[in-house]
Structure formats: structure tokens, C-alpha cells
Amino acid sequence: MFFLTPVLVAVLCILVVWIFKNADRNIQRKKGEPGARTKSRAWVDEDLRDSTYLHQAEEDADEWQESEENVEHIPFSHTRYPEKEMTKRSQEFYELLNKRRSVRFISNEQIPMEVIDNVIKAAGTAPSGAHTEPWTFVVVKDPDVKHEIRKIVEEEEEINYMKRMGHRWVTDLKKLRTNWIKDYLDSAPVLILIFKQVHGFAANGKKTVHYYNEISVSIACGILLAALQVHKGVTAQHETSGHPICSRVMEEAV
Amino acid sequence: MFFLTPVLVAVLCILVVWIFKNADRNIQRKKGEPGARTKSRAWVDEDLRDSTYLHQAEEDADEWQESEENVEHIPFSHTRYPEKEMTKRSQEFYELLNKRRSVRFISNEQIPMEVIDNVIKAAGTAPSGAHTEPWTFVVVKDPDVKHEIRKIVEEEEEINYMKRMGHRWVTDLKKLRTNWIKDYLDSAPVLILIFKQVHGFAANGKKTVHYYNEISVSIACGILLAALQVHKGVTAQHETSGHPICSRVMEEAV
Numbered sequence: 001m002f003f004l005t006p007v008l009v010a011v012l013c014i015l016v017v018w019i020f021k022n023a024d025r026n027i028q029r030k031k032g033e034p035g036a037r038t039k040s041r042a043w044v045d046e047d048l049r050d051s052t053y054l055h056q057a058e059e060d061a062d063e064w065q066e067s068e069e070n071v072e073h074i075p076f077s078h079t080r081y082p083e084k085e086m087t088k089r090s091q092e093f094y095e096l097l098n099k100r101r102s103v104r105f106i107s108n109e110q111i112p113m114e115v116i117d118n119v120i121k122a123a124g125t126a127p128s129g130a131h132t133e134p135w136t137f138v139v140v141k142d143p144d145v146k147h148e149i150r151k152i153v154e155e156e157e158e159i160n161y162m163k164r165m166g167h168r169w170v171t172d173l174k175k176l177r178t179n180w181i182k183d184y185l186d187s188a189p190v191l192i193l194i195f196k197q198v199h200g201f202a203a204n205g206k207k208t209v210h211y212y213n214e215i216s217v218s219i220a221c222g223i224l225l226a227a228l229q230v231h232k233g234v235t236a237q238h239e240t241s242g243h244p245i246c247s248r249v250m251e252e253a254v
Numbered sequence: 255m256f257f258l259t260p261v262l263v264a265v266l267c268i269l270v271v272w273i274f275k276n277a278d279r280n281i282q283r284k285k286g287e288p289g290a291r292t293k294s295r296a297w298v299d300e301d302l303r304d305s306t307y308l309h310q311a312e313e314d315a316d317e318w319q320e321s322e323e324n325v326e327h328i329p330f331s332h333t334r335y336p337e338k339e340m341t342k343r344s345q346e347f348y349e350l351l352n353k354r355r356s357v358r359f360i361s362n363e364q365i366p367m368e369v370i371d372n373v374i375k376a377a378g379t380a381p382s383g384a385h386t387e388p389w390t391f392v393v394v395k396d397p398d399v400k401h402e403i404r405k406i407v408e409e410e411e412e413i414n415y416m417k418r419m420g421h422r423w424v425t426d427l428k429k430l431r432t433n434w435i436k437d438y439l440d441s442a443p444v445l446i447l448i449f450k451q452v453h454g455f456a457a458n459g460k461k462t463v464h465y466y467n468e469i470s471v472s473i474a475c476g477i478l479l480a481a482l483q484v485h486k487g488v489t490a491q492h493e494t495s496g497h498p499i500c501s502r503v504m505e506e507a508v
Contacts, residue, residue, distance in 0.1 A: 076355050078486050083366050089485040090372035097379045097477065101330050112337050118344035125351045126476060130426050168463060172384050209422060218469045222380060222476020223351065231343040232332050 100229045106184040113139075115231055116190055123224035129211030132200060135220050138193040143186070149193070150185035157182070194221060354483045360438040367393075369485055370444055377478035383465030386454060389474050392447040397440070403447070404439035411436070448475060 081089065120137045128134060140146055157180030161170060185191065196217040200208040210216075335343065374391045382388060394400055411434030415424060439445065450471040454462040464470075 086485045090369045093484040094372045094376040115344045118348045122348040215472045218472030219476035222473035226480040230347040231340045
């Protein structure tokens, strides 16, 4: 492909998302909150919208081991650099991340799987609601699977452009000159698919709530992008090749 | 306070969120999508739920300058390390981030404002839907303002624990032994409040759509957490003090 030269490559950061289910998002608003703040509402209400969770709550109430109540807090310790070093490190990190770009042509050059593993492990250190870690990372290298993914993405994206998202969205994207053709899903040697788990399962098979799961997964994506950038250099003057990873956020079908 | 010793400190990562408006989240589902994938739906539909956007679309269609159509793609270039170095850097970054903890006691030790600036600038390099950058970072150092924020947070959190979130949520959090008392909002010398902008304004005063704004802001938060961790060290054996920053995600009142 004409544009797929070694310098026309990097991490892809345009997030395209599918939802494979049409869960009812109508929220049962709770009435009677006190005082002037009656309009406030916590996002987690949406995570609780499946009423089966609420029915299980009563019976689950006693599952937690009371013995854990007496566990001591663990002191947290870490290095604290002198102020000058602290400032220098924060400056260098900003400059490194500021070199990241969202691109639409990606090199097919290979990358060690150990790097992919480390990047995903770094993303997995993200905080999450009630420490539920509601994410699944899937690494795809097989050309046929990548191509199948591309076909699904392009089919969905074409619907976005042609009808789903409306005239306004198409207009807003016009200056970015994007479209639904995603060559890079074939050319990138590695795709990292990121799924959010909208709920989990307890040992007894019951559903567990994943609070703030979309926010948690997105935070993990931010850390993943930072990790991808870190194993590249801070200078951009003598490179010979590009970065072959494409990150996309997708919702897990449940 | 007894627990507020220098070693009992770090970055706070429990995300507590308010929504100050009760926007109607009922989604007008579009009918007639083709084929087997009729159940799929893009998240951005929610960003478009305010029908005023749709009415403006027609008149905005011609605002974009056609001259931009002929701008050339800009080749992207960056350092590519040898595989061994690449692997080493990704490993070190994972190990550094794996030392991050969500804590509930935060040191009152000062931190240079330049570091705060760099951390926020790093977060601002995050990708966002249609490059709308739908975030606002607010740094609070004034003790009175911090205390006012604490009062608001605690009032909302008490409602969460007592009634809003339900029995299930309280049960799930029990083993974490959290509650609605947030001393650290007073003790941390710096609070970084992060707001999502649910829409923007064009030069002519019209509302603009911020696509995927919640996901975009959460990704920026992930990068912010990584940036906060980076100016600390990779060894945790000889520290004398902690990290005084508290990050919270809040929704902008619009």
C-alpha cells in the first residue's frame, strides 16, 4: 500500500466501540433524597440497573468473612525523589507522551510478545471500582482472525457513517478525513482488543456487579497507551521504523 | 491523625463521581439497521441524545473549510529501540506502575507545582473522540476550598452508603472497609479535580458534541495516574515520605 512506509506508523488511538446488546438503559430513579442535592445521582446506578443484582443482595449479605475485619492497614512506602529530580522526571514523561499520535497507517513490523505482555500487565495495574478489574485483553496475531475483525469493524463503521451516527457526526469528522476503511487492522502485526466485563461471576456462579466498569476499563486503556509510548524513545530524529500496535476498545458481548 | 504518618501515603485512586444533572438518558433507538447486527449500537448515541445537536447539524454542514481537504498526511516518526531495550523499558514501566496503590491516608507534604503542571499536561495528551479534548483539570490548594469539597463529597458519599447505592453495594465494599469519611481531602496539599465536558461551544456560541466524552476523560485519568507514578522511583526500600495528590473524577455541572 502506498502510504504504508516505515515512517507513516504509530499507535492507533481512535476508539471505535460496539455494543452487542441493547440492555434497557432506563434508570429507575430513586426518590426522596434529602436536601438541595436531590438531583445528584451516582453513575453506579447504571451498573445496578439489572434488578437481579438487587434480589441477590439480601442472601449475599453474610458471605463476607468477618475475620477480615481485624486485618491491619499496610503502610505504603515508595521512593520520593528530590524536588529537582521529581520535576525533571515529570517533564520528560510529559515530553515523551506528547510525541504520541493517533495514526491511520500502521507498520507491519513485528514486536516482541514480551513487550505486548508487559504493556498489558501495566494496564492491568489500573484502579477499578471495588477492585473488580472488569477488563479482558485479547491479543490477536493470526492474519485470518485480524481480517475477520476488520470486516466486522468496517461493517459497523459503515453503518455509523451512513446512518447510525447522523449528519452531525459525519460533518464533525469531515475535517479529520476518516472513513470506515480500516487497512491497519490487516497490516498491524498485533491487535489488542480490550473488552469491558459488565458483570462478573462469584465462586457460586452468581452474577457480581462491576461498578463503574466502563470508566475502569478506559483508565486501563490510558495506562496502556502510556505503556506503549514508554518503550519508544524520547527523541524522534533517527527512527527507522514504526509501531505496529493497534488498540481498540470494544464491549464484551454478554 | 494517628494513621497519617509519612509512610501511610500515596495516590488515591478510588473514583467517586457525582452527576449534578438528571439528563434524560432514554435513548431513541434507531430502527431498520440492516442484517444480523441489528442489535448493535454505538455509544455515541448517548452523546447525541440532546436533540438540539441534531437540529443544528443541517446548518453547520458547510462550516468546514473545503481547502483543508488537500492537506497532505504528515509522516509520523519516532525512535524504535532495539528489541532488547524495548523489552527492558516495558518491563521497568510495568514494575513501576505495579507499585501504585490506592490509599486512604495521604501525606500533607508539599509537591512542586511544576510537577503538577507536567502531570496534567501529560494527561492532556490523551486521545479523545474527534479530538474534542473534553476535559477540565482544576488544581485546588486552598485549605478552605479543599474543606468545602470534602463536605460535598462526604455528603454525597453518605447518601451512597445509606440509601442511594443499595444493600448490595455496601456489602461488596464491606471487605474494603471504606466509608464516607474522607480525611485525605483536607490533608492532601493538592487536589486535582477532573471534570468531563459533556459538550463544548463553537466560536459562534453553538453547542458542539463531545463524542465519547466519558471514555476520553477516563483515558486521560489513566495517563494522569501513570504520570503521577513516574516521578516516583522504581525502588520502594528507602523512602521518607509520600505522595500528596488525590485524583478524583467528577462530572462537570452544565
